[in-house]
Amino acid sequence: MSSRAPSKRIRKSPAARRAEIVAKAAEIALSEGLECVTLRRIGEELDVRPGLVSHYFPSAEELVAEAFGTAATGELDALIPEEPPPASATERLTGFLARTSGPAWDDISRLWINARHLTRYRPALRDRVVHQETAWRARLAGLIEDGVARGEFRPSEEPSVVASQILVVLDGLGADGGADADALPRAVARMAVTWAERELGLAHGTLGP
Numbered sequence: 655m656s657s658r659a660p661s662k663r664i665r666k667s668p669a670a671r672r673a674e675i676v677a678k679a680a681e682i683a684l685s686e687g688l689e690c691v692t693l694r695r696i697g698e699e700l701d702v703r704p705g706l707v708s709h710y711f712p713s714a715e716e717l718v719a720e721a722f723g724t725a726a727t728g729e730l731d732a733l734i735p736e737e738p739p740p741a742s743a744t745e746r747l748t749g750f751l752a753r754t755s756g757p758a759w760d761d762i763s764r765l766w767i768n769a770r771h772l773t774r775y776r777p778a779l780r781d782r783v784v785h786q787e788t789a790w791r792a793r794l795a796g797l798i799e800d801g802v803a804r805g806e807f808r809p810s811e812e813p814s815v816v817a818s819q820i821l822v823v824l825d826g827l828g829a830d831g832g833a834d835a836d837a838l839p840r841a842v843a844r845m846a847v848t849w850a851e852r853e854l855g856l857a858h859g860t861l862g863p
């Protein structure tokens with residue numbers, strides 16, 4: 655009678671193991687909240703001892719900050735890639751506003767609200783939130799600058815100011831924790847789009863319905 659040999663645990667490189675830990679922490683942060691990111695929880699999810707997780711992140715605070723930063727950066731890269739696709743600035747901004755106004759935005763919107771609340775008590779997370787806010791403004795401002803250079807946009811303010819205004823409106827719309835957009839009056843649900851069109855000198859409807 656044959657018996658199966660016990661499976662051997664694959665020894666991962668330090669970089670691969672750290673990336674695995676951060677990816678799992680970011681996944682939990684998005685789906686359940688940053689409070690659920692603990693060394694023990696990550697160890698259980700990855701079937702490793704908490705001591706292994708603490709080897710890479712001596713404190714949960716560091717892991718929480720890294721989880722938020724990874725999730726926020728991943729979403730930003732999906733919304734506004736550093737290397738822009740071969741599309742007009744108007745098309746790229748339309749896509750950005752469409753995604754940040756629909757169900758796909760709910761998890762990351764809740765995560766931002768969650769992170770900002772926790773910054774009162776977690777300095778490492780506060781620093782990461784500030785860093786991410788700066789990165790998001792810069793990436794959106796770069797998209798607007800590209801539109802200006804192409805002659806597509808005629809902003810009423812500096813691109814960085816318009817970018818900040820758009821993000822503030824999106825933050826305001828998401829402040830309720832992701833209410834059903836279909837339940838909002840159309841004028842409210844479309845506020846970010848309306849604001850962007852007005853501030854960029856675009857005709858109503860240019861950036862989507």
